[in-house]
Amino acid sequence: MLSHYPKIPIDPLAFSGMTFRVRYPKILDEVINSNLYNQEIRARLHNLKSQLDTLVVKRIHENDPLWEVFYADYEEKNLNDLPFFDAEVYLFAYILHLTDYDRVGTDPFSTIKSQDLEKNQATFDTILLESKDWDTPDFVLGSLHGNKSDLSQLKSAEELSIQLLLDDRPQLLHDFECATHVDMILDNAGMELFSDLMLVNHLVDRYGHQIKLHIKSAPIFVSDVIQSDIDNLLSLLAAHGAKDFADAITNKIEQEQIIVQANPFWTSPQHFSQLPVDLITPHSLLLSKGDANYRRFFEDRIIPSTQPSASLIKYLKHPTYCIRTLKSDIQTGLTEVQCITLDSQEIDWKVNGTRAVIQMLH
Numbered sequence: 001m002l003s004h005y006p007k008i009p010i011d012p013l014a015f016s017g018m019t020f021r022v023r024y025p026k027i028l029d030e031v032i033n034s035n036l037y038n039q040e041i042r043a044r045l046h047n048l049k050s051q052l053d054t055l056v057v058k059r060i061h062e063n064d065p066l067w068e069v070f071y072a073d074y075e076e077k078n079l080n081d082l083p084f085f086d087a088e089v090y091l092f093a094y095i096l097h098l099t100d101y102d103r104v105g106t107d108p109f110s111t112i113k114s115q116d117l118e119k120n121q122a123t124f125d126t127i128l129l130e131s132k133d134w135d136t137p138d139f140v141l142g143s144l145h146g147n148k149s150d151l152s153q154l155k156s157a158e159e160l161s162i163q164l165l166l167d168d169r170p171q172l173l174h175d176f177e178c179a180t181h182v183d184m185i186l187d188n189a190g191m192e193l194f195s196d197l198m199l200v201n202h203l204v205d206r207y208g209h210q211i212k213l214h215i216k217s218a219p220i221f222v223s224d225v226i227q228s229d230i231d232n233l234l235s236l237l238a239a240h241g242a243k244d245f246a247d248a249i250t251n252k253i254e255q256e257q258i259i260v261q262a263n264p265f266w267t268s269p270q271h272f273s274q275l276p277v278d279l280i281t282p283h284s285l286l287l288s289k290g291d292a293n294y295r296r297f298f299e300d301r302i303i304p305s306t307q308p309s310a311s312l313i314k315y316l317k318h319p320t321y322c323i324r325t326l327k328s329d330i331q332t333g334l335t336e337v338q339c340i341t342l343d344s345q346e347i348d349w350k351v352n353g354t355r356a357v358i359q360m361l362h
């Protein structure tokens, strides 16, 4: 039972504490310096940055069922005293509130995202060329590698090499053969979105799958995909030597072989155990990208890495695979020997982005 495990807190000595002490002030600086906002909004963001460790939760969502339990539990509490995941989701919602996102519609992270797109332009072409010889396992691996590029992390993705701790691709390939529908919970824009679109383009061509891509309805975790990220990527690809690929995706979207769906669930503090019944296509194979989605399967709780996932995700209705680089303090399904070895190799193996899994949860 998931509820037997406590939720990961913001611990000053752990990754969570470092995130609020180091990563979020840096991210706020980037937003402030991105010239998107007038002086008044920049001053609000400065204020937020200087008060991150004393911020008190105020109600910024009215009559929103996705947030009711959150406010019932945490209204008027210090953000630092919330579980890590809840605090992060609120912080991003609060940034949107301060920048008046609902009225103005400016993505606070759009400058960071567009700089990243430009930087990757040449790499997109190279990967498309290389992928001419790829088969399904390569596209899955490509999608995993895309998750290394996370604009909210401090390290440069190119420097990282990756060690696969769990590789359930044989079962995944079997499930691809049987599936008619695939739902993919997307994670980051830029390189990761590109690699995910390559995968789903292949799935439609090779298996005739109908794909549903789940995106965020508003910006969160800096680089998570919103609709404009898909539009911007496809425009860039079409304008710079990858028109065929961009057209292939656009055609599949027009013919509803690929459906893009945004839902506010994904920017709420809710977890997969609270997934609305009609959100995922019935009988679909579920692919989940990235770290934050992985945390959501396990309600971001403190779980031993040797704990098998099966007993914890009994609520899942779909065969589910996580394609994920480890970037936070949670991993399930490893052997004891693996954990001992990893602990002896690097103290921060769970968060330093150098390990990954392609893990079947169901």
Ligand SMILES: O=P(O)(O)OC[C@@]1(O)O[C@H](CO)[C@@H](O)[C@@H]1O
Binding pocket: 019, 088, 147, 150, 152, 153, 187, 188, 221, 289, 290, 291, 292, 293, 295, 325, 327, 328
């Ligand atoms: O989901 P992603 O993009 O792979 O990673 C999101 C992330 O960068 O943000 C969270 C911590 O702030 C962690 O879940 C993870 O480190």
